[in-house]
Amino acid sequence: MKHYQQQTNAFPSDYLNNLWGEIQACPYFAINNLNRDFVATKGFSVVFQRSGLAKVEQQFPYFKPYLDLALQPSCNAFYLNPLQLKEGSRVDPHIDRSLRSYSKTIEPPAVVSVLYVRVPADMEGGELVLRSHKRQLGQIKPQFNTLVYFQGDLTHSVNAVKTPGNRLSLVCEQYSLSDTELQEIPEFTVESRITQSTTKKRKYAS
Numbered sequence: 001m002k003h004y005q006q007q008t009n010a011f012p013s014d015y016l017n018n019l020w021g022e023i024q025a026c027p028y029f030a031i032n033n034l035n036r037d038f039v040a041t042k043g044f045s046v047v048f049q050r051s052g053l054a055k056v057e058q059q060f061p062y063f064k065p066y067l068d069l070a071l072q073p074s075c076n077a078f079y080l081n082p083l084q085l086k087e088g089s090r091v092d093p094h095i096d097r098s099l100r101s102y103s104k105t106i107e108p109p110a111v112v113s114v115l116y117v118r119v120p121a122d123m124e125g126g127e128l129v130l131r132s133h134k135r136q137l138g139q140i141k142p143q144f145n146t147l148v149y150f151q152g153d154l155t156h157s158v159n160a161v162k163t164p165g166n167r168l169s170l171v172c173e174q175y176s177l178s179d180t181e182l183q184e185i186p187e188f189t190v191e192s193r194i195t196q197s198t199t200k201k202r203k204y205a206s
């Protein structure tokens, strides 16, 4: 893939409404956990190997249509995260390498897929900006029901949202790891501020 591509009207719109509702209702959905590039965002993350896909679909059936369409056959490890921005939220320039927390040597993903589940009407700001070595390659204005794929080694950012309402995307970092790297990745786990604080509470309680 050369830099990026977009697929408009990726799903029946009923599916996106359902996805919106399920994500809002999910107990893991909370103020982000991701690093400080993510300013005032909400979300949670599902980390899995291809062998854990059935478990992901069992616990999160509403992700199945997205995974069926977006997962690349050549990839074997995934970091899936719903990401919500509101007025004033932004994401500073970064390269996605969320699996680094499991193995230091992991290279960036082969591809990242992003589905725009909800976008405020007439949103100002909120564009996804893609760069390679300071050169801007594209500025994507999120559109409801568009599925974007971009090359996983690109630096990217999301401009501050300047409109009220929610911008919800469903992002999947897709990796093609060697057997040794893959061994470090959980078959299936959920990362969320909520699960972390429960662990902490348990620790302090004992």
Ligand SMILES: O=C(O)CCC(=O)C(=O)O
Residues within 6 Å of the ligand: 081, 083, 091, 096, 114, 127, 128, 156, 157, 158, 169, 171
């Ligand atoms: O929502 C987007 O347009 C991209 C978000 C992003 O960069 C990420 O989740 O790593």
Ligand SMILES: [Fe+2]
Residues within 6 Å of the ligand: 094, 095, 096, 156
């Ligand atoms: Fe990113």
